[in-house]
Every structure is written in structure tokens, then in C-alpha cells.
Amino acid sequence: MPKTNFRKNLEKNSKKNFRIALLTGGPSLERGISLNSARSILDHLGGEGIEIVPIYFNQKKKAFKISLDQLYSNTPSDFDFKLAQNFSALTQKALLKLLKSTDIVFPAMHGPFGEDGQIQAFLEKNNIPFVGSPSKACKLAFDKFNANELIKRHEFFTLPSVVLKIYHSDHGKILKKFFKKNNIKRAIVKPASGGSSVGVFSVSSVSEALEKADTIFSKRMDTRVVVEPFAAGTEFTMIILENRFNLPVALPPTEIETDYTENQFFDFRRKYLPTRQVTWHCPPRFDKTVIEKIQAQGEQLFALLGMRDFSRFDGWVLPNGNIWFCDFNPISGMEQNSFLFQQASRIGMTHSDILLHIVKKACEKHNINFPNIQKNMAQKRKRISIIMGGDNSEKQVSLMSGTNTWLKLRHSKTYKPEPYLLDTKNNIWHLPYHLCLNHTVEEITENCKNYQKAKVKLGEFEERARLKLGLLRVKNKEEFFEPQKMTLKKFIKDSKFIFIALHGGDGENGNLQKMLKKMGVKFNGSDEKASRLCMDKWNTSEFIKNLHIKNINTIPEKVISTQTLLKFSNLDLKLFWLNTQKELETTTLIVKPRADGCTAGVVHLYSLSDLKKYLKIIKKNTLFVPKETFSNQIDIIEMPSTQPPELLFEKFIETDILRVKSGKLKYQHKTGWVEMTVGVVESNGKIKSFNPSITVVAGEVLTVEEKFQGGTGVNITPPPKIIISTKNLDKVKNLVELVAEKVDLQGYARIDIFVHVKTGNIIVIELNTLPGLTPSTVFYHQALAENPKIFPLELLEKIIKNSGY
Numbered sequence: 001m002p003k004t005n006f007r008k009n010l011e012k013n014s015k016k017n018f019r020i021a022l023l024t025g026g027p028s029l030e031r032g033i034s035l036n037s038a039r040s041i042l043d044h045l046g047g048e049g050i051e052i053v054p055i056y057f058n059q060k061k062k063a064f065k066i067s068l069d070q071l072y073s074n075t076p077s078d079f080d081f082k083l084a085q086n087f088s089a090l091t092q093k094a095l096l097k098l099l100k101s102t103d104i105v106f107p108a109m110h111g112p113f114g115e116d117g118q119i120q121a122f123l124e125k126n127n128i129p130f131v132g133s134p135s136k137a138c139k140l141a142f143d144k145f146n147a148n149e150l151i152k153r154h155e156f157f158t159l160p161s162v163v164l165k166i167y168h169s170d171h172g173k174i175l176k177k178f179f180k181k182n183n184i185k186r187a188i189v190k191p192a193s194g195g196s197s198v199g200v201f202s203v204s205s206v207s208e209a210l211e212k213a214d215t216i217f218s219k220r221m222d223t224r225v226v227v228e229p230f231a232a233g234t235e236f237t238m239i240i241l242e243n244r245f246n247l248p249v250a251l252p253p254t255e256i257e258t259d260y261t262e263n264q265f266f267d268f269r270r271k272y273l274p275t276r277q278v279t280w281h282c283p284p285r286f287d288k289t290v291i292e293k294i295q296a297q298g299e300q301l302f303a304l305l306g307m308r309d310f311s312r313f314d315g316w317v318l319p320n321g322n323i324w325f326c327d328f329n330p331i332s333g334m335e336q337n338s339f340l341f342q343q344a345s346r347i348g349m350t351h352s353d354i355l356l357h358i359v360k361k362a363c364e365k366h367n368i369n370f371p372n373i374q375k376n377m378a379q380k381r382k383r384i385s386i387i388m389g390g391d392n393s394e395k396q397v398s399l400m401s402g403t404n405t406w407l408k409l410r411h412s413k414t415y416k417p418e419p420y421l422l423d424t425k426n427n428i429w430h431l432p433y434h435l436c437l438n439h440t441v442e443e444i445t446e447n448c449k450n451y452q453k454a455k456v457k458l459g460e461f462e463e464r465a466r467l468k469l470g471l472l473r474v475k476n477k478e479e480f481f482e483p484q485k486m487t488l489k490k491f492i493k494d495s496k497f498i499f500i501a502l503h504g505g506d507g508e509n510g511n512l513q514k515m516l517k518k519m520g521v522k523f524n525g526s527d528e529k530a531s532r533l534c535m536d537k538w539n540t541s542e543f544i545k546n547l548h549i550k551n552i553n554t555i556p557e558k559v560i561s562t563q564t565l566l567k568f569s570n571l572d573l574k575l576f577w578l579n580t581q582k583e584l585e586t587t588t589l590i591v592k593p594r595a596d597g598c599t600a601g602v603v604h605l606y607s608l609s610d611l612k613k614y615l616k617i618i619k620k621n622t623l624f625v626p627k628e629t630f631s632n633q634i635d636i637i638e639m640p641s642t643q644p645p646e647l648l649f650e651k652f653i654e655t656d657i658l659r660v661k662s663g664k665l666k667y668q669h670k671t672g673w674v675e676m677t678v679g680v681v682e683s684n685g686k687i688k689s690f691n692p693s694i695t696v697v698a699g700e701v702l703t704v705e706e707k708f709q710g711g712t713g714v715n716i717t718p719p720p721k722i723i724i725s726t727k728n729l730d731k732v733k734n735l736v737e738l739v740a741e742k743v744d745l746q747g748y749a750r751i752d753i754f755v756h757v758k759t760g761n762i763i764v765i766e767l768n769t770l771p772g773l774t775p776s777t778v779f780y781h782q783a784l785a786e787n788p789k790i791f792p793l794e795l796l797e798k799i800i801k802n803s804g805y
Contacts, residue, residue, distance in 0.1 A: 017051035028111025037334035062089035069784035129366035137306035141328035191222030248302040250295035255284030345434035348475030381416035393600035394503035402501030593644030606631035690782035691718035728760030
């Protein structure tokens with residue numbers, strides 16, 4: 001099999017490489033986040049001098065040696081069933097042999113098994129050195145009730161809490177007494193030994209608390225449930241490291257600003273998906289004395305709990321000035337813009353810097369010689385300007401794509417990436433390293449505007465942390481500088497190549513492409529004409545329909561002005577609904593903006609009542625639609641940031657049923673149609689199709705999480721032969737290439753289709769000329785399924801080279 005340069009280098013250096021066993025997965029509901037953390041460790045530690053050996057634990061705690069490319073999957077469910085069908089789990093003897101063949105183990109599993117001391121106890125028992133806190137500290141810190149009782153005994157402030165045990169029958173009695181004694185109007189119910197956001201519920205009565213406790217017990221999230229008063233105050237989170245003298249060093253904490261009304265809280269979605277429902281402030285807006293108190297108490301608790309190397313503590317500053325630490329996370333999440341990397345960047349550390357610091361500290365404790373790693377970068381690399389952000393509904397996904405592209409290209413020996421933000425007012429900001437890691441366009445813009453003020457406040461804390469950690473006094477000025485504001489025109493004039501990481505709006509509709517071509521600046525993706533066509537879903541559909549190509553169809557649809565619909569009387573609206581059903585030959589409809597992003601405002605309408613709700617939401621310009629607003633809606637729906645001028649109504653295509661359950665793929669034939677997404681990349685002047693991915697959705701319509709957020713959504717690449725034959729799959733790829741050729745797509749793109757599995761015929765849904773390049777995008781999975789494999793960095797370099805740069 002041909003080998004990529006990436007793999008050749010790994011094999012060539014394997015004998016002299018420092019080997020790190022990377023543990024990922026686990027039985028927890030946070031195993032998808034674990035995969036994100038492992039991916040970051042691979043991206044920023046793996047490479048010259050360091051070999052990453054990934055070991056995956058499934059939901060039954062069975063260990064498997066997996067390939068590096070599986071770390072780029074969206075969720076473990078992408079490959080769970082493949083492991084179960086095609087591979088045997090490692091025996092304990094084989095696992096120990098593999099672990100002992102490495103220099104050190106880095107557990108990157110979150111939740112039970114990974115953070116509660118179980119895996120640490122196993123490693124300790126077998127004398128295997130590892131990164132992070134010992135089993136005793138993990139067990140103590142991870143149990144929310146026991147940790148709260150411990151810090152109370154040592155005279156740290158705590159809120160009262162009570163624990164319910166699964167097989168006891170006195171839950172109601174305990175809760176009534178607890179609510180009455182503490183005069184509770186609102187409480188938090190959570191697993192005693194769970195992650196900080198999974199299985200956490202906000203309740204306002206004893207009966208509701210009982211119901212949520214039963215949910216935790218029935219889903220076997222835990223056998224003990226903690227109930228505590230809701231903390232009315234300001235939430236914060238803080239990373240704590242160790243210095244060369246094994247003393248804890250707290251980094252500048254992050255303040256979490258969110259809306260706590262209507263029983264909302266900082267949940268899993270808000271923690272891991274960029275959204276304006278929450279804002280992160282680092283430095284926090286607390287007084288200097290409060291920040292110092294948070295850091296001092298955090299360092300004391302780190303020592304009290306017996307923690308090592310690194311951890312993340314969550315807490316509250318209460319209205320009366322008390323500070324309560326409510327959660328102790330032995331293994332902080334390590335997604336690309338996680339709190340670990342954000343806070344470390346605030347004191348001048350890159351992703352690689354902080355991970356190297358953590359691993360080196362662990363090696364010192366275990367008397368392991370860590371090699372002196374030197375990154376060999378070419379002296380002259382070609383400059384790339386990456387533009388991300390914008391002002392439409394896809395701006396936060398654009399930020400994820402742009403940040404990920406920048407972080408990956410930082411390791412390129414050919415290109416030198418520079419990150420730029422297009423803000424909501426059409427200004428361009430040249431971003432320093434640390435500001436790239438904020439999680440929304442609005443946050444970054446505010447940080448750029450208030451940079452001088454924050455610099456003064458953060459300066460003292462930054463200098464103190466660097467001094468304690470033994471870092472150089474001066475930060476790398478090439479990475480950490482003051483943000484620079486400029487016009488779009490100046491940005492283009494100063495750039496030789498612009499990597500467009502924008503999605504939707506002017507970045508994808510041909511306007512920016514037209515401007516760049518006029519000014520002689522090279523860019524990625526298709527030209528103005530193809531971009532303009534593909535951005536308009538109606539025009540794209542009409543164009544493909546008029547090609548009259550055998551075996552290629554489009555979805556029956558109609559377009560109507562939003563204002564016309566909003567002015568309709570109830571009778572007019574009823575007639576429109578009935579006529580559209582008849583015209584498109586369907587009982588239910590898909591509605592979406594005619595020209596917007598691929599997920600914003602896409603809803604499956606079951607009835608006239610659903611249509612009325614949709615129009616009311618459009619009229620109010622609501623940005624998020626709560627789950628269960630529409631029939632069969634199980635997830636929040638993101639809506640366009642501005643009212644779309646026109647709406648597109650499509651026939652709902654009923655598909656076969658696919659589910660991944662208990663590590664097995666369940667397939668039920670219904671109509672023969674299956675939804676797929678296909679990446680295409682230019683190779684030697686011709687557009688070639690990757691192997692398609694089958695998208696397994698949880699609800700009616702693919703959500704923004706399932707498409708872009710690591711740890712959610714399931715993509716199966718390539719589709720299994722039990723669903724579609726190799727012959728029909730090849731036919732699909734040929735038809736996709738034909739569509740790409742006729743539309744004149746250039747460089748790369750993604751095409752969403754329905755495929756008839758028995759014939760290989762396709763129905764085109766839409767074409768994306770600038771597909772998402774987020775850390776877990778399906779585009780990477782498909783490139784890695786090629787022969788030879790194309791790793792993400794190689795794919796990005798190929799996209800740039802395709803544009804002649």
C-alpha cells in the first residue's frame with residue numbers, strides 16, 4: 001500500500017521517537033469529547049520526535065489499538081461497530097505489553113473510568129507511568145458529594161448538598177426535608193460521579209428533582225445523585241498546572257456569562273459548541289482581589305486533593321463575595337479552543353507549549369528522560385491569510401473552520417498561516433494567537449476593541465503565572481501581538497493568497513471571489529460564477545434539472561417571498577399549505593432559506609400549525625428554536641441571523657432507517673433512499689470524488705452539532721456493502737463527478753445527495769463550494785478513507801496548491 005509522507009516519517013523515526021500511549025473513548029457519555037481531546041494531543045504533540053500510540057476503550061471498557069486516522073472521526077460511533085465486527089479487543093496481557101512498549105501514558109478520557117481513578121489505579125497497579133493525577137486524587141475529586149464534604153471540613157466555603165442512592169426508597173422524604181431546610185426555590189440535580197455538564201438538570205420543585213434523579217438512575221448515568229441549591233452568582237472555570245518544584249500554579253480564570261433564567265445553565269451544548277447563548281471572559285470582569293482569591297484557593301485545593309500535572313476547577317463567585325468550588329475535573333477537556341488552551345494562550349503558551357509542559361512535568365515525576373524536541377520549519381514559508389467570521393448565521397462555524405485551518409497549517413513546512421477575523425461590521429482584524437481561541441465572532445471582536453484595557457488587567461496575572469511556571473519573561477512576538485484593525489481592501493492588498501474559511505454570505509456567494517480575482521489575489525475554492533450559482537439553492541436545483549442527465553434528479557420544490565407569506569391571512573396560508581402539498585406530491589415539507597447556510601433555518605414541517613410557528617419565528621428574528629417547538633423536533637434549531645428574503649419549500653424525501661446502537665449498525669429498508677454527503681477534490685486538473693459518507697441523524701434534519709461539533713452525529717465512511725454494492729457506489733461517485741464538472745466546481749467542494757441504494761441513482765440536495773473544515777468535519781474522514789490516506793494537513797496543502805500557490 002502506498003504510504004503518505006506523514007506515515008513514512010512516523011515509521012522512519014519510530015525507533016528513536018518518544019512514544020506516548022494516548023487513551024481515548026471510555027464508557028462515559030463524554031467519550032465523543034474524549035476523541036476531540038485525543039485529536040488535539042495528536043495534532044500538537046505528534047510529529048517530529050514524538051510518536052502517538054492511540055488506544056481506544058469502548059463502552060464496555062474493552063481496549064482496542066486504533067489507527068491515527070480514527071482520531072479524526074466525529075464520534076466513536078463512527079467506528080464502534082467496525083471494531084466490533086472486524087477486530088478483537090486486546091487481552092489484558094496484550095494491552096499491558098502495548099502500554100509498556102511506550103514511554104508514558106496520557107489518559108484523555110472524560111467522565112467515569114477516565115477521571116474517577118479507575119484507569120489510573122490500573123496503571124499504578126502495573127507500574128506504568130502516566131500523565132495526570134493519581135487514582136486516589138481522581139476518585140476523591142471526581143465524586144461531587146465527597147469532594148464538597150472534604151473541602152467543607154477544611155473550612156472552604158460550600159453550599160449544602162444531599163445525596164440520593166439508587167436502591168433507597170427515601171428519596172422523596174430526603175428532598176422535601178432538604179428543600180424546606182435550605183428554603184430552595186431552584187436546585188441542580190446531577191450524577192455524583194459524572195462529567196461537569198452531562199446529566200445535569202436545573203429544577204424548581206421537589207417533584208421535578210425526583211423526576212430528574214429517576215432519569216439519571218434509569219439511564220444508569222450513576223448510582224448516586226447529588227442535589228444542591230442553584231448557585232445564584234457568576235460562574236468561572238480555571239486551569240491549574242504544576243511548576244518544576246511541583247507547586248500548583250493557577251492560570252487566569254475564565255468568567256462564564258450566560259442566561260440562567262427559565263432553568264437554563266452552562267450545559268454540554270454551550271460548553272462545546274460556539275453559540276451566543278454564552279460568553280467567556282478571560283480575564284474575568286471580577287475585581288483584582290476576587291481573582292487573586294480564586295487563584296489562591298484553587299491552588300490550595302489542588303494540593304489538598306493531591307492532584308498532579310494539570311486539572312480544571314469550576315466554581316462560583318456568589319453575590320455575598322463567597323467563592324464556591326463545585327467541580328474538580330482531573331482531566332480537562334482539550335478541544336482546540338477549550339479552557340485549557342484559551343487560558344494557557346493568555347500567558348503566551350501555544351497548544352504545543354502547554355501539552356509539552358504537562359508531559360514533561362509527568363516525565364520528571366517518573367524519572368523519564370524527555371527528549372529535547374526541535375521543530376524544523378523551513379526558513380521561508382509562503383504566507384497565507386486566513387479569513388473567518390462574517391455576519392451571517394454560519395459565522396461561528398466559519399470561526400471553527402478558520403481556527404482549525406490555521407492551527408493545522410501552523411505545522412506546514414510550506415505555508416505560514418496568519419489568522420484574520422471579518423467582524424459583523426465588515427472590519428478586518430489581524431489576530432494574535434490568544435484571541436483566535438475565543439469561541440464566537442462577537443467575543444473576539446469585543447476582545448480586539450477592549451484589548452488595551454484587558455492588557456492592563458491581565459498583565460500582572462500573566463507575568464506572575466509565567467514567573468511561577470519558569471517561562472521566558474518575554475512572549476514570542478510573532479505569535480502574541482496586539483490585534484490590528486484594517487479595511488477589507490487593505491487586507492486584500494497586503495495578501496498574496498487568501499484562504500477563505502467563510503461560510504454563506506459574501507464569502508461564499510461569489511462577491512469576495514469577484515473582488516479577489518479583480519485584485520489579482522489567489523484564493524481557495526470555486527470562482528465567482530460557480531460560487532454564485534451554488535449559494536442559491538433554487539437556481540442550483542433548476543440548473544441541474546435543466547441538464548437532463550440520466551440518473552441525476554433534484555428535489556421537487558417551490559420558492560416564495562417571505563414577506564408574501566407573512567402577509568397571508570389564515571385562509572391564504574391554509575390554501576398555500578394544501579396547494580404546496582399537492583404540487584410537490586408530499587404530505588410533509590422541508591422549509592429552508594433560499595440562500596443561506598446548509599443548516600440554518602432548515603425545518604421539517606408536519607402541519608399547517610408547524611408552518612405558522614415557523615413564520616412567527618422568522619418574523620421575530622429568533623436565533624434559536626428550543627427543542628419540541630415543532631413536531632418531532634428533538635434538538636435546538638439555529639435560525640438565520642437576518643430575515644431571509646425568500647423561502648424554499650421542498651418535498652420531504654423519506655429514507656431508509658439507520659441507527660448505531662450498542663456498537664452495532666441497524667439498517668431498516670423503507671424506500672431505498674439514503675442520505676449521503678460527498679467531498680470532491682481537484683487532482684491533476686480533474687475533480688475526483690471521495691468515498692461518500694452515510695449520515696446517521698438523531699432527529700428529522702441534520703443539526704449544526706451533528707454537522708460540525710465533534711462528539712455528536714455519526715458519519716459512516718465509506719457506506720457498508722450491506723447497504724450499497726461497490727458497483728452502485730462507484731456509479732454514485734461518477735455521477736457526483738459529473739455534477740461537479742457541469743457546475744464547474746474548482747479546487748474542492750462538498751455535495752449532499754440522496755442515493756437510491758438499489759440503482760445508484762442520485763437526487764442532488766445542495767452543493768457547498770466552501771465546505772466546513774472544522775476539526776471533525778466529514779471532509780477529513782473521507783480523505784482519510786482514500787488509498788493512500790490523505791491526512792488533514794496534506795488535504796489543506798492540496799487545496800491551496802490546487803489554486804496555483
